[in-house]
Amino acid sequence: MLSMNARLLIAASIVLASFLSLTGLALDKAFQRSVKNGVEERLKTQIYLLLGASDLNQDNELRISSRLAEARYATPGSGLYARVVDKSSAVIWRSDSALGLSPPFQATSELGEMFFSEVMLDTEEYFSMSFQIAWEINPRQQEQYTFQVIESKQSYNTQVNGFRRSMSGWLAVAALILLAVQGAILRWSLAPLRRLANEIVDIEEGRSESVSGQYPAELSSLTRNLNALIHNSQQHLRRYRDALGDLAHSIKTPLAVIRTSMQTGQADKGQESVTEQLQRIDQVVNYQLQKAAASGRRALSTPIEVQAVAEKILNSLDKVYASKSLSLEMEIEPGLRFNGDEGDLMEMLGNLLDNACKWASKSVMLKVYSGTIDGERSIGLLIEDDGPGIPDQRLQQVLKRGGRLDSNVEGQGIGLAVVRDLVEELYLGRLTFQQKQNGGTSILIEIPQ
């Protein structure tokens, strides 16, 4: 794929080239026009000059004074030629410059009109000016004469070519300067991208942990999200590593017990303790698996519609606890969204609602609403049941326990412990228990959004 630099450079160069060539074309046209106008004026002057030098002799014939103010008429082949013809096209006078040459003089039929044209003879180009005049010899007699002046195009061509040469020179200089400026602008505007690419290389090669520099507005959201992604993946990695370590450590003790039981070989007691330790291993694996599977808040993820997730969970529980015929109710602020992972939300709602259904005698209630924690926007999930409530001692056990599950734990506590870890460690939220006066438990999760 073409680099951005190349794209911009190619596009700008095409624009520049077409602009400069159009400019050149326009200038050339304008210059030619004005030079041609000059030539026309000059030839008119020549006609007037000839008219001024004309006079009738004694025989009433037209004569041109030999002392013309234009020296080029006297020099053969000078490039400026003139002649005068009468009505029958007989040459009355011709300039000395046309001696031995036959320049393409142009006739005109319009009386009293200057007729300007460009003529070509063989390879030679000329400008021509003709003027027909009626000369009154006496009140009864008029004679018609045509004055014809013709000038070679050579000097005109020299002028135009000279102009073109200098114009294209200047345009080329302008193009070079513009290209250089444009290159500099590109370098300057794309510098943040280059810097970002370098930083990413640094991150890839482990020299740096995040994108640190200041970036223009267009890139800042990209770098922010990039940093968040990197942070996420580092967190994940750390969590997996921790979970793996915890897992290995907490399985070692039960394994040791099993091994000793097998070796001492007490039939009944041995099997009992093996079963017990297997159960412990199972719990540990479950707990760590669930913990490791939690995603946490991810960069660039879409907020989750709470209603849909809650409905799925409640429908599922409705099926599983069908024989208890519980009333499962929910009250969710319409359109409320949870800024986090769908699986995590399912895990929180699923575990807590499952517990609630397990212990409830008739009804389970889920309320989800938006609120604030310490002035920040938050989401509140409240789960209530009308069961006997969690014994205080068990509750303390579950809540006090740290991340590791080395010591013995009651089976049902795992769901709660997983939720607690999710809420407090991953989403930096709060988990509050409340025993209700008339029996039942209410659990409130508050998560900053």
Added chain:
Amino acid sequence: MRVLLLEDEDLLRDQIAERLRKDGYAVETAANGADGQFAGEEYPLDVAIVDIGLPDISGIDVLQAWRKQGISFPVLILTARGRWEDKVQGLEAGADDYLVKPFHMEELLARLRALVRRSSGWADSVLSCGPIQLDTSSQSVTVNENRMELTAYEYKVMEYLMLHAGQVISKTVLSEHIYEEELDRDSNVLEVLIGRLRKKLDPDKTLNPIETLRGRGYVFRLERSQ
């Protein structure tokens, strides 16, 4: 009760099947999704146990295929994945309950019994019709609170008829749901079983719980007390 066990792990399948047979189930087994799906479509099942992680077709797909065809026996899914996402996916696909591996066999049996009961409209684990009570967890029958001594097959017949109390059950259906092997057409095993049951439950012929409808089958006549 005829149960389908769809599980690809041989050892686990054999152990579960053995335990189910011991508990009085007629067991069909399948080791992969295709066989399992076929069995579900062909056999008259009361309940199925389906492992989600199968080698060929996923258990979820098998389940969805059944449900799409209107096959409605209750299904218990077994999964190694304990995330709610997975549980919800299974239940949404048409499962009625789930169990996360590893599980206790007793738990599996209890869930199965609950599913079978629920699908025939019984909420409690003790089925009671008038003076007769059948406890599905302890597999015992009492009449006026006197415990009856029933053989395994007598209990199976009793359980099936009571679960479907009020419905006419043909001999074919009854034998299909009780015996793993097909019964000989001319066999009178069922008549003998029913006769023995009547004698044990109702020696004075006052209750007359099981009625014979000639040419159609049997019906458990006592009203459900629940």
